[in-house]
Amino acid sequence: MAKVFIFPATSLILSDMVERWGHEALGAATGIRERIQTASLDSPPLQMTPEDPKKGLKYAAVEVPCGVRGRMALYGPMIEEADAAIIINDADLSFGCMGCARTNELVMFMIRQQQGGLPVLDIKYPETDDEGFAFVSQIKEFLTGLEGDSDD
Amino acid sequence: MKEREYVPPTYVGTVTKYVFIDSPNTTPQTLLIRAYEISDGLMIKETCFGLQVTGAPEKVKQLIKELRTVDPAHIFVKDRGFPPGDPRRCRANLGGARPGYYGHEFESGLFRYISHGLEELERNTAPAVTRLGGKKRLDEGKLPLNRLLEIIKNEEA
Numbered sequence: 001m002a003k004v005f006i007f008p009a010t011s012l013i014l015s016d017m018v019e020r021w022g023h024e025a026l027g028a029a030t031g032i033r034e035r036i037q038t039a040s041l042d043s044p045p046l047q048m049t050p051e052d053p054k055k056g057l058k059y060a061a062v063e064v065p066c067g068v069r070g071r072m073a074l075y076g077p078m079i080e081e082a083d084a085a086i087i088i089n090d091a092d093l094s095f096g097c098m099g100c101a102r103t104n105e106l107v108m109f110m111i112r113q114q115q116g117g118l119p120v121l122d123i124k125y126p127e128t129d130d131e132g133f134a135f136v137s138q139i140k141e142f143l144t145g146l147e148g149d150s151d152d
Numbered sequence: 153m154k155e156r157e158y159v160p161p162t163y164v165g166t167v168t169k170y171v172f173i174d175s176p177n178t179t180p181q182t183l184l185i186r187a188y189e190i191s192d193g194l195m196i197k198e199t200c201f202g203l204q205v206t207g208a209p210e211k212v213k214q215l216i217k218e219l220r221t222v223d224p225a226h227i228f229v230k231d232r233g234f235p236p237g238d239p240r241r242c243r244a245n246l247g248g249a250r251p252g253y254y255g256h257e258f259e260s261g262l263f264r265y266i267s268h269g270l271e272e273l274e275r276n277t278a279p280a281v282t283r284l285g286g287k288k289r290l291d292e293g294k295l296p297l298n299r300l301l302e303i304i305k306n307e308e309a
Binding site: 008010011012013015016019020025027028029030031032033035036037038039092093096097098125126127128129131132133134135136137140 | 159160161163164165166167168170172220228229230231232233234238240251252254255256258259260262263264265266267268269270272273
């Protein structure tokens with residue numbers, strides 16, 4: 001079972017596809033769950049602890065807004081842990097109330113800069129039935145080609 | 153930190169998953185009833201789009217595997233960080249849709265293309281059904297009509 005980072009990290013479709021073909025999806029939910037279930041003095045009132053922006057310094061400079069650093073504290077370790085990544089390039093939903101454009105740029109940059117070359121699948125959301133078939137086929141082909149034992 | 157802001161960890165060691173159903177043949181209620189039948193102590197919450205399941209990871213995985221068999225191309229599953237009813241996310245406390253629903257709403261509009269793709273993929277990869285032996289003719293092994301008429305004429309003669 002390979003660990004596959006998905007972008008947008010909150011994508012329902014990608015999360016489903018990755019699990020459907022027996023791999024583990026690394027998305028926002030995974031990191032959030034880990035944080036809210038860990039009991040400590042820092043149990044966060046919201047998603048982030050005050051320590052998170054400091055951890056984010058590993059991935060973004062101090063001049064970068066703390067929102068970016070806080071998000072990178074969540075996504076950064078997951079990208080480093082990932083065996084592969086799937087990116088949807090036209091995901092408008094990842095900007096606005098659901099995300100930060102600068103973080104998204106940094107996440108995509110970091111995915112492509114991983115040492116050893118992280119296998120990456122670049123796709124777009126389907127807009128027709130034929131594109132839907134191509135979308136699903138590409139993901140299946142990519143996932144079945146990954147190293148690691150599948151759950152199926 | 154104000155006392156009301158502090159939320160102690162709940163449902164530690166569990167996972168929560170969304171199950172979305174977008175099918176012409178299966179309703180969220182049908183899926184829910186099936187989930188209750190095989191729930192095995194899991195916490196299940198019905199929603200307008202499907203259901204949420206919370207419980208031990210292995211049990212949730214097994215339940216999801218069973219639920220997918222109901223309508224494989226039209227059921228979609230996603231991890232959720234917060235458990236159901238968490239005061240930091242629950243609409244009962246905050247009002248309005250939470251931000252994540254806008255993403256779900258957008259991607260739900262694309263389910264029909266994904267479902268079509270999954271069905272096509274299944275059709276293309278399914279092994280061809282081979283008939284054991286050729287189709288049997290209706291009159292195979294029976295006396296031909298011409299031969300019967302010939303026998304009758306011979307008998308009359």
